[in-house]
Amino acid sequence: MKPHSVYVTRRIPQAGLDLLAEVAEVDINPEDAPLTRAELLEKAAAYDGVIGMLSDRIDGEFFDAAARLKGYANYAVGFDNIDVAEATRRGIPVSNTPGVLTDATAELAWALLFGVARRIVETDKVMRSGAWTGWGPLQFIGGDVKGKTLGIVGAGRIGTAMALMSRGFNMKVLYTSSSGRHNAVLEDELNAELVTFDRLLEESDFISLHCPLTDGTRHLFDASAFARMKETAYIVNTARGPVIKEADLAAALKSGQIAGAGLDVYENEPAMDPGLAELDNVIVLPHVGSATISSRTDMATLAARNLTAMLRGKQPETCLNPELFKG
Ligand code: 8YV
Numbered sequence: 001m002k003p004h005s006v007y008v009t010r011r012i013p014q015a016g017l018d019l020l021a022e023v024a025e026v027d028i029n030p031e032d033a034p035l036t037r038a039e040l041l042e043k044a045a046a047y048d049g050v051i052g053m054l055s056d057r058i059d060g061e062f063f064d065a066a067a068r069l070k071g072y073a074n075y076a077v078g079f080d081n082i083d084v085a086e087a088t089r090r091g092i093p094v095s096n097t098p099g100v101l102t103d104a105t106a107e108l109a110w111a112l113l114f115g116v117a118r119r120i121v122e123t124d125k126v127m128r129s130g131a132w133t134g135w136g137p138l139q140f141i142g143g144d145v146k147g148k149t150l151g152i153v154g155a156g157r158i159g160t161a162m163a164l165m166s167r168g169f170n171m172k173v174l175y176t177s178s179s180g181r182h183n184a185v186l187e188d189e190l191n192a193e194l195v196t197f198d199r200l201l202e203e204s205d206f207i208s209l210h211c212p213l214t215d216g217t218r219h220l221f222d223a224s225a226f227a228r229m230k231e232t233a234y235i236v237n238t239a240r241g242p243v244i245k246e247a248d249l250a251a252a253l254k255s256g257q258i259a260g261a262g263l264d265v266y267e268n269e270p271a272m273d274p275g276l277a278e279l280d281n282v283i284v285l286p287h288v289g290s291a292t293i294s295s296r297t298d299m300a301t302l303a304a305r306n307l308t309a310m311l312r313g314k315q316p317e318t319c320l321n322p323e324l325f326k327g
Pocket residue numbers: 052053054055075076077078079101287288289290291
């Protein structure tokens with residue numbers, strides 16, 4: 001018998017499970033689907049440690065059920081699914097997986113940016129349907145990328161990586177910062193400019209979202225924001241769905257108020273606003289920002305190392321409430 005017991009709410013890459021198995025008895029949700037709320041609370045009560053997903057709500061009720069829990073490790077960098085204050089109040093450490101999915105998510109933002117600007121999905125559909133009648137000078141005209149203005153909302157790890165990838169395209173880079181802090185890397189490397197949200201909306205040809213979901217960013221992009229964007233501008237969201245008011249986005253795309261959108265995340269996942277499905281100027285992906293072999297493997301091993309540390313009463317590498325370990 002190992003000294004600890006761990007529950008993993010969805011199967012994750014084996015490398016993480018192998019690490020956990022060195023220190024704990026590990027049980028895994030056998031279904032390829034999220035746990036129900038009742039199942040999640042039952043697991044919280046029965047194990048010393050849990051690795052969970054963004055679809056698991058880790059709140060006061062979860063911690064109330066978790067009589068013997070020594071730690072919770074999120075298999076995600078985003079942690080809007082965790083009530084960190086409630087965890088801290090009960091002295092339970094919680095962790096996330098920053099760093100290991102930065103490039104994968106930034107690369108996906110570029111895939112969406114190019115995909116929507118050059119109408120890749122829409123035109124692929126035309127080819128497959130057999131509807132293409134041959135080359136035409138006015139067919140499928142898209143937007144230029146080189147020399148355009150890229151607006152980054154949330155210049156943290158992923159936003160910075162995404163912006164740095166613009167180097168080959170000689171873009172002007174603008175960014176916003178909720179803390180008002182300058183990003184020295186972006187300013188030194190790209191001459192990027194910290195601007196107000198209004199200026200970013202008005203001047204950007206492409207806006208890429210990389211902010212966390214907080215009370216301050218929920219519905220940051222609504223009808224009034226879309227009204228301030230250029231009619232030729234595109235928006236890309238690989239952050240969190242509720243940063244955009246999806247019904248307002250569908251309306252702005254339909255009326256031509258903005259040119260297009262590339263989305264990896266949705267307001268009420270796994271659903272999406274039905275208005276989006278019928279539009280050609282939006283690309284919709286099923287939340288795959290971190291879905292590369294190395295990112296998902298590294299997320300699994302980081303979550304496993306984090307949970308192992310917590311089971312041993314130690315501060316995990318990427319702790320969301322490090323104050324628990326001070327003093
Ligand atoms: C994951 C993500 O696919 O890390 C995040 O915040 O959104 C993605 O990397 C997802 O969260 C897995 O739980």
